[in-house]
Amino acid sequence: MIRTYYDEMYDGAGQVRPHYREFARWLAETPPELLAQRRREADLLFHRAGITFTLYGDEQGTERLIPFDTIPRSIPASEWRIVERGCIQRVKALNMFLADLYHEQRIIKAGIIPAEQVLANEQYQLAMQGLDLHRDLYSHISGVDLVRDGDGTYYVLEDNLRTPSGVSYMLEDRKMMMRLFPELFAAQRIAPIDHYPNLLLDTLKSSSPLDNPSVVVLTPGRFNSAFFEHAFLAREMGVELVEGADLFVRDDRVFMRTTDGPKAVDVIYRRLDDAFLDPLAFNPDSMLGVPGLLAAYRCGNVVLANAIGTGVADDKSVYPFVTEMIRFYLDEEPILKNVPTFQCRKPDELSHVLANLPDLVVKETQGSGGYGMLVGPASTAAEIEAFRARIKAKPHAYIAQPTLCLSTCPTFVENGIAPRHIDLRPFVLSGKETRVVPGGLTRVALREGSLVVNSSQGGGTKDTWVVEE
Amino acid sequence: MLSRTASDLYWMSRYLERAENLARMLDVSYSLSLMPQDGRGDGLHELAMPLLITGTLEDYHERHGQLHAERLLHFFALDAANPASIYSCLGAARASAHAVRGRITADMWENINATWLDIRDIAQQGLSRYGMSRFCEWVKERSHLFRGATYGTIMRNDAFRFIRLGTFIERADNTLRLLDARYEMAGDRAEPVTDGTAHAYYQWSALLRALSSFEAYTEIYRDAPGARQVAELLLLRADVPRSLRACSEEIDQILASLPGINGRPAQRLAAEMDARLRFTAIDEILEEGLHAWLTDFIPLVRQLGDAIYSSYLEAA
Numbered sequence: 001m002i003r004t005y006y007d008e009m010y011d012g013a014g015q016v017r018p019h020y021r022e023f024a025r026w027l028a029e030t031p032p033e034l035l036a037q038r039r040r041e042a043d044l045l046f047h048r049a050g051i052t053f054t055l056y057g058d059e060q061g062t063e064r065l066i067p068f069d070t071i072p073r074s075i076p077a078s079e080w081r082i083v084e085r086g087c088i089q090r091v092k093a094l095n096m097f098l099a100d101l102y103h104e105q106r107i108i109k110a111g112i113i114p115a116e117q118v119l120a121n122e123q124y125q126l127a128m129q130g131l132d133l134h135r136d137l138y139s140h141i142s143g144v145d146l147v148r149d150g151d152g153t154y155y156v157l158e159d160n161l162r163t164p165s166g167v168s169y170m171l172e173d174r175k176m177m178m179r180l181f182p183e184l185f186a187a188q189r190i191a192p193i194d195h196y197p198n199l200l201l202d203t204l205k206s207s208s209p210l211d212n213p214s215v216v217v218l219t220p221g222r223f224n225s226a227f228f229e230h231a232f233l234a235r236e237m238g239v240e241l242v243e244g245a246d247l248f249v250r251d252d253r254v255f256m257r258t259t260d261g262p263k264a265v266d267v268i269y270r271r272l273d274d275a276f277l278d279p280l281a282f283n284p285d286s287m288l289g290v291p292g293l294l295a296a297y298r299c300g301n302v303v304l305a306n307a308i309g310t311g312v313a314d315d316k317s318v319y320p321f322v323t324e325m326i327r328f329y330l331d332e333e334p335i336l337k338n339v340p341t342f343q344c345r346k347p348d349e350l351s352h353v354l355a356n357l358p359d360l361v362v363k364e365t366q367g368s369g370g371y372g373m374l375v376g377p378a379s380t381a382a383e384i385e386a387f388r389a390r391i392k393a394k395p396h397a398y399i400a401q402p403t404l405c406l407s408t409c410p411t412f413v414e415n416g417i418a419p420r421h422i423d424l425r426p427f428v429l430s431g432k433e434t435r436v437v438p439g440g441l442t443r444v445a446l447r448e449g450s451l452v453v454n455s456s457q458g459g460g461t462k463d464t465w466v467v468e469e
Numbered sequence: 470m471l472s473r474t475a476s477d478l479y480w481m482s483r484y485l486e487r488a489e490n491l492a493r494m495l496d497v498s499y500s501l502s503l504m505p506q507d508g509r510g511d512g513l514h515e516l517a518m519p520l521l522i523t524g525t526l527e528d529y530h531e532r533h534g535q536l537h538a539e540r541l542l543h544f545f546a547l548d549a550a551n552p553a554s555i556y557s558c559l560g561a562a563r564a565s566a567h568a569v570r571g572r573i574t575a576d577m578w579e580n581i582n583a584t585w586l587d588i589r590d591i592a593q594q595g596l597s598r599y600g601m602s603r604f605c606e607w608v609k610e611r612s613h614l615f616r617g618a619t620y621g622t623i624m625r626n627d628a629f630r631f632i633r634l635g636t637f638i639e640r641a642d643n644t645l646r647l648l649d650a651r652y653e654m655a656g657d658r659a660e661p662v663t664d665g666t667a668h669a670y671y672q673w674s675a676l677l678r679a680l681s682s683f684e685a686y687t688e689i690y691r692d693a694p695g696a697r698q699v700a701e702l703l704l705l706r707a708d709v710p711r712s713l714r715a716c717s718e719e720i721d722q723i724l725a726s727l728p729g730i731n732g733r734p735a736q737r738l739a740a741e742m743d744a745r746l747r748f749t750a751i752d753e754i755l756e757e758g759l760h761a762w763l764t765d766f767i768p769l770v771r772q773l774g775d776a777i778y779s780s781y782l783e784a785a
Contacts, residue, residue, distance in 0.1 A: 235571035
């Protein structure tokens with residue numbers, strides 16, 4: 001099968017798209033040696049600054065750089081405005097869904113989502129049932145993963161409502177581009193993003209009913225793969241970066257241990273999964289959490305951002321219903337499209353899936369991070385047959401989607417510049433208002449033909465520009 | 470400030486100061502080992518001094534057996550398997566900095582991170598290729614740079630105080646130990662303390678140079694270095710920045726300026742120590758015997774360290 005890819009920089013006729021013209025002119029004028037030298041400089045600067053991540057399963061805890069590509073991903077402002085509205089709409093509906101799910105469950109009663117899809121879901125937290133949250137907000141920080149298909153249409157690949165990461169790379173990539181190539185920013189209007197930490201702090205503060213709440217960032221610790229980001233955000237916001245052992249609960253209130261005695265904590269931006277938050281309520285073996293935290297939370301004495309139990313809304317088995325949620329709660333037509341999804345639990349869709357396995361991507365509903373997945377076009381006949389047996393045995397545990405073409409963007413590779421597949425994760429902040437900084441994190445699959453953009457799989461990042469035409 | 474944060478800041482600067490002091494010890498021993506040894510062996514004994522002072526000589530013997538110049542130097546300076554090596558100290562300092570990178574400035578973090586990346590390169594090259602004296606100079610320079618970045622960029626808050634606290638506790642301990650060791654090497658303790666032999670001269674001037682106090686010494690005493698003056702300079706002079714008195718004065722002031730009341734035990738110990746040094750004359754110390762006096766004082770510094778730990782740094 002011949003696939004056509006949408007390229008961000010060049011149109012079908014090989015002409016530079018208007019929003020890339022300025023950049024293309026600059027690229028043509030700049031000597032390749034200078035570009036190569038600046039790329040080395042970027043590597044050195046990232047290394048010096050220790051902007052790294054740690055790979056799990058690596059005994060040495062080796063810190064690695066995420067490859068940074070100096071060709072930006074550029075989005076025309078008019079196009080961005082649609083994406084932005086789409087992301088905001090989606091996150092609003094998802095927050096309303098969560099509030100509904102943990103209260104009246106109108107959407108289930110209306111027959112839009114089958115009860116067993118959500119109530120039997122592992123991510124559904126009984127402890128949240130009936131608990132009122134300030135502003136009815138559950139997912140304060142959300143990441144919406146977008147890809148573009150062959151004709152350039154944006155699709156939402158998945159929603160991330162637990163502890164979406166990557167925003168520090170978005171900010172550091174921009175800093176690096178401005179440092180290396182200031183002339184590019186002088187030549188055209190690129191929307192600024194540096195105020196993200198400010199907006200984040202504002203969002204976290206507005207998640208609490210208190211006037212000036214004390215905010216902290218809770219990290220699993222320095223060995224976590226995203227520790228750099230936790231420390232980065234705490235520093236940029238000017239708040240404490242705490243580990244579980246730094247906090248304790250007394251009389252259903254949360255305190256941190258300081259050199260000046262205990263100090264009250266009102267809002268916790270936690271970068272720790274639900275299961276590790278409180279050993280008394282969840283995983284008793286967790287050394288990372290704070291005993292008694294859930295009790296304090298249920299008393300309304302502390303805000304967790306994001307709330308407990310948001311995972312039920314970004315589960316792959318719930319994903320197919322998000323467009324319906326938007327219609328149900330907002331009475332609006334969805335601005336961003338879902339990837340068409342076949343639910344194997346439905347007999348007619350299952351037979352379609354089984355008949356078309358070589359063309360489909362099949363995912364486990366509970367899986368994440370690329371585990372338990374079949375990419376049909378990239379698999380052998382034997383792998384497909386093995387997977388077929390697994391689907392037949394447990395059809396309700398799988399969904400299937402057509403293999404998307406993922407747009408490409410020119411990228412520096414070994415021998416010059418070549419197109420590589422990319423995605424986009426804008427970060428949506430929900431507080432008093434719902435806001436998105438222009439752009440987001442663009443991840444790029446550096447291996448030729450690869451569609452996997454994860455940093456653990458050799459993916460890199462690019463600066464993301466929203467350009468005024 | 471979070472107790473754990475304070476603890477990481479404190480240990481960051483302690484380890485860095487320790488690395489610097491180890492390099493200073495190594496530097497002086499290395500240059501003395503190159504001197505004619507007038508019947509005192511082949512300089513190996515001198516090279517083993519830093520290990521003796523830091524209490525790692527046994528560890529060395531267990532792993533490497535006989536004294537061997539190159540192995541000794543590598544073990545002390547670059548051995549990642551030796552938790553007390555300069556390499557390990559810089560690694561520990563960098564790990565602590567990593568944990569609190571949100572609380573130190575970018576200049577400080579990039580500086581200490583670059584130091585760590587560099588020493589890994591040096592370890593790959595090996596000491597003999599890099600050069601012994603050059604290595605010691607490099608360690609001192611990195612420590613100076615970091616201190617400069619710290620003083621030049623960080624806010625004057627509790628973070629700054631805990632960083633300095635670590636530096637001065639470590640430095641006080643180091644000055645005491647170095648002085649004790651050199652006093653032993655300088656000759657028979659029964660000899661008059663104004664020992665003027667060439668051997669003693671080199672021992673004392675090497676010590677002064679190791680502590681960057683040679684210029685101060687000549688300016689104050691205008692005399693060849695001897696035990697009495699050196700001891701006075703390094704123990705009691707408040708205007709010599711690596712002296713015990715200078716350290717205790719800093720520690721006392723820093724502790725007094727920390728908020729809260731849970732630090733009282735540490736504050737009292739520090740004030741007592743500072744008062745004791747302020748109102749002691751060198752003759753009293755020598756009457757008691759320098760070695761005996763130092764042996765009494767070293768545990769006091771450790772006690773103070775423990776009190777700081779339980780007052781401020783204990784996280785759980």
